[in-house]
Every structure is written in C-alpha cells, then in structure tokens.
Amino acid sequence: MTLLTIVQNSAKRTRLFESPSFVVGNNTDETALAQQLLFEVGEELKKAYNWQFQTRQQTFNTVASQSQYELSTIVTDNDFAAFVGNTMYDRTNNRYLQVVTTAGWQGRQSTIGASAGITKVITIFEDAINVYPTPDSIDTYVFNYQSANWIKDGSTRISDFDDDTNTFTFNEHLLYLGLVYKLRQEYGLPYEDELLAFERRAEAEAENNRIKQTVGGNWYNGRFMINVPDTGFGV
Numbered sequence: 001m002t003l004l005t006i007v008q009n010s011a012k013r014t015r016l017f018e019s020p021s022f023v024v025g026n027n028t029d030e031t032a033l034a035q036q037l038l039f040e041v042g043e044e045l046k047k048a049y050n051w052q053f054q055t056r057q058q059t060f061n062t063v064a065s066q067s068q069y070e071l072s073t074i075v076t077d078n079d080f081a082a083f084v085g086n087t088m089y090d091r092t093n094n095r096y097l098q099v100v101t102t103a104g105w106q107g108r109q110s111t112i113g114a115s116a117g118i119t120k121v122i123t124i125f126e127d128a129i130n131v132y133p134t135p136d137s138i139d140t141y142v143f144n145y146q147s148a149n150w151i152k153d154g155s156t157r158i159s160d161f162d163d164d165t166n167t168f169t170f171n172e173h174l175l176y177l178g179l180v181y182k183l184r185q186e187y188g189l190p191y192e193d194e195l196l197a198f199e200r201r202a203e204a205e206a207e208n209n210r211i212k213q214t215v216g217g218n219w220y221n222g223r224f225m226i227n228v229p230d231t232g233f234g235v
Contacts, residue, residue, distance in 0.1 A: 001172035004164035007034045010179045016187055023164050034179065035161060037186065041178030042150050045170055046081070049206040053169050054150065055084055059091070059142045062135035069129045075145065079157055084144035088122050092139035097122045097131075108132055174201050 001009070004023050011019040017030030026032060046054065060074045071080050088097035098121050100108065105123040109132060121132045129141075149157035150169045157169070168175060181194035 001167075001176065002164060003035070003038070003161055003166040006038060006172060006176050006179060007031065009176055010034060010183060013180055014183050014187075016183055024161055024166075033186065034183065037182040038175060038179045039161065041175055041182060042168065042170060045174070045178070045202065046146075046148070046150055048202065049209065050084075050146070051169070051206070052209050052211060054081075054147045055144050056147050057142065057144050059140055060129075062131065062137070062139045062141060064136050064138065065134060067131050067134040068126070069131070071127050071129065074129065077147075077149075077157065079147045079149040079159070081146040081148035083124070084146060087142075087144040089142050090120060090139055091142055092137075095119065097141065099123065105130065105132065171201075171205050174198070174205055177201055 007023050008019045011017050020026055020031045023031055023035050058075055060069060088099055090097055098119050100121055100123050102123055102125055105121065108121050123130050147157060149159050151158050151161060152167045152169065153162060177198040181191045181198050184191035184194055
C-alpha cells in the first residue's frame with residue numbers, strides 16, 4: 001500500500017469521510033487530518049521499538065589533529081536519530097572504540113587520563129563525535145545508528161510525505177490499523193478495539209523484527225571446550 005491507498009482504505013473502513021482521489025496537497029480538512037495522523041502513527045512506532053530496518057551503518061575518516069566530528073557532516077543522509085550501542089569500531093586498527101559519558105571524557109583528559117593508552121575514547125556532545133586522544137592519522141571509524149526517516153520516495157528515505165505514491169519501511173497494514181484507531185479517537189468514537197488490534201500487530205511485527213540466534217546441533221556458544229578422559233588425566 002501507498003500513502004494514498006492507506007488513507008483511502010481508512011476512509012472506507014471508518015466511514016468518517018469520503019475516500020479521496022489524492023492526499024498530498026488535498027485541502028479538505030478530513031484528508032489533511034488523516035495524513036497528519038498517519039505521520040504521527042509512524043513517528044510513534046519509530047520510537048517504540050528498535051526496528052532492524054531502521055538501523056543503518058555509517059563510516060567516516062578521522063583527520064590528523066582533529067578531535068571533533070559533527071554528525072551533520074558524517075551522516076550525509078541527514079537522518080540521524082540515535083546511536084546503536086556498542087557499535088563504534090576502528091576499522092583501520094581493528095579495535096573497538098570505548099564510548100564514555102561526558103564525565104568519563106573529562107576524567108580521561110584530567111588526572112584519571114594522564115596516560116591515554118592505545119584505545120581511543122569516544123563521547124558525544126555539541127551534536128558531534130569527540131575523540132580522545134586526538135587522532136594523529138587518517139583512520140576509518142564505523143558505527144550503527146537509528147534512522148529518523150521511515151517514509152520512502154522510491155528507494156530514498158525522506159522525512160515527510162511528498163507524494164501519494166510514498167511507501168514506508170513499516171508494515172503497511174500496521175500503519176493502516178494505527179490510522180483507523182487514531183481517526184476514531186479524533187472523532188470522539190469508541191476506539192479501544194481498534195487500538196488493541198493495532199497494539200497486537202505492532203507487538204507481532206516487533207517480535208518478527210528481532211534478530212534471533214540460531215540454536216541447533218551445530219550451535220557454537222563461543223567457548224572453547226577441552227575434551228579430557230575420565231581417568232588417567234595427567235599420567
């Protein structure tokens with residue numbers, strides 16, 4: 001489904017307004033409201049779960065004698081919402097980057113951090129990635145982040161609706177259920193059943209979205225096991 005078909009289907013389902021022939025640029029109050037409510041559904045879903053399809057990877061190169069790197073210049077798609085924990089990595093030197101709080105950052109540069117060691121320390125402030133000790137070479141860093149954009153114009157993620165043919169990263173039926181409940185709520189109608197249907201579908205989609213570890217006969221748990229005899233060990 002597209003933006004247009006979701007709004008049309010919700011109009012038919014709720015019978016609260018005439019099914020529109022177009023949405024973007026439609027000045028009728030009911031259609032404009034439906035567009036806005038659908039946007040709110042997507043924004044709420046985006047924040048409710050850590051969706052894997054909203055996770056993106058970003059690399060950037062350090063510069064010698066530069067310690068601060070603005071996110072707006074690193075994430076060139078301009079869709080940064082939040083970092084994914086424990087994903088900061090130094091690809092050049094093949095080691096994790098230690099992410100600390102701003103308090104830890106200050107400590108590293110004061111008496112606590114008199115000796116820097118080889119591990120770079122990362123913290124975030126002023127909408128920028130800050131690196132300590134200051135890089136003295138060009139190294140490639142990588143991290144994952146949650147995208148702020150869930151609307152699609154073709155294959156491009158965008159921040160708001162711009163065409164009736166817009167599609168979504170989220171399941172279309174989930175968005176449709178969310179719009180139906182919000183429309184009924186907005187018009188002062190009972191909406192508890194519709195809300196329950198939406199929440200159940202959201203939980204199901206979130207569960208299917210989670211990365212699951214394969215368990216089987218050849219599953220490896222990451223520990224090295226030594227096979228020793230029951231008797232005569234060390235003889």
